Amino acid sequence: MKITIIDGQGGRIGKTVIEQLKKKHGGLELYAIGTNSIATSAMLKAGADYGATGDNAVIVNAADSDIIVGPIGIVFANALLGEITPAIAAAIASSKAYKILIPVNRCNHYIAGCTEAPMSDYIRNAIEKIESMLP
Numbered sequence: 001m002k003i004t005i006i007d008g009q010g011g012r013i014g015k016t017v018i019e020q021l022k023k024k025h026g027g028l029e030l031y032a033i034g035t036n037s038i039a040t041s042a043m044l045k046a047g048a049d050y051g052a053t054g055d056n057a058v059i060v061n062a063a064d065s066d067i068i069v070g071p072i073g074i075v076f077a078n079a080l081l082g083e084i085t086p087a088i089a090a091a092i093a094s095s096k097a098y099k100i101l102i103p104v105n106r107c108n109h110y111i112a113g114c115t116e117a118p119m120s121d122y123i124r125n126a127i128e129k130i131e132s133m134l135p
Contacts, residue, residue, distance in 0.1 A: 003130065004031040004061050005048065006070035006092065008083040011039030013071050013102055013123065015046040020127050022047040025134065031065070033057050035083040058088045065097040067133060069126060072101040072111065079109075098133065100126045 003021075007014030011034055018030055032048030034040030035058070044051040052061065062068060073079030075093050077086040092099065102122045103114045 001028075001066045001133075001135065002031065002061075002064060003028060003067045003069065004033055004065040004097070005043060006033045006035075006058060006062075006068060006074050007039045007043065008035035008071075008074075008080040009039060011042030013104075013119070014039060014069075015042045016120075016123050017069055017102075017126060018043050018046040018048050020123065021130065024127075024131070028134075031061055033061050035080060035088065055085055055087050059091040062091045062095040062097065065095060067100060067130060068092060068095060068097045069100045069130065070102065071104045072109075073104060075099070075101065076109065100129050102126050 005014045005017050014032060021028055021030060030048045032040055032043030032051040034053045037053050040051045040053045074084055075089050076084060077089040103111045105111060
């Protein structure tokens with residue numbers, strides 16, 4: 001099972017997801033794909049097995065991933081202060097991978113029905129969903 005974590009900015013969300021998955025499931029192979037080198041580096045330091053940066057890395061890895069995890073902005077063109085290009089958003093949205101999107105109510109979008117909670121709660125929920133999908 002190919003689990004791809006995609007993040008931008010400083011990579012804090014991706015880093016936390018990777019740390020928690022590796023802590024509980026050390027044998028999982030995790031792919032860290034950053035929209036910038038800082039995000040990729042943070043995720044690799046957290047324990048990701050593979051890492052790559054940029055549009056093409058997202059496009060290539062989204063195509064054959066089983067699960068994609070990241071902040072909800074990864075499917076919105078021009079989100080994350082412009083780091084999510086239209087090509088990135090399209091590649092993720094059109095991927096056959098199961099997408100686990102972590103809500104972040106910023107950047108001019110609001111997720112209706114999503115209660116305000118600490119980021120740690122959202123990440124815990126994402127980890128639980130990933131774990132329910134593991135063989």
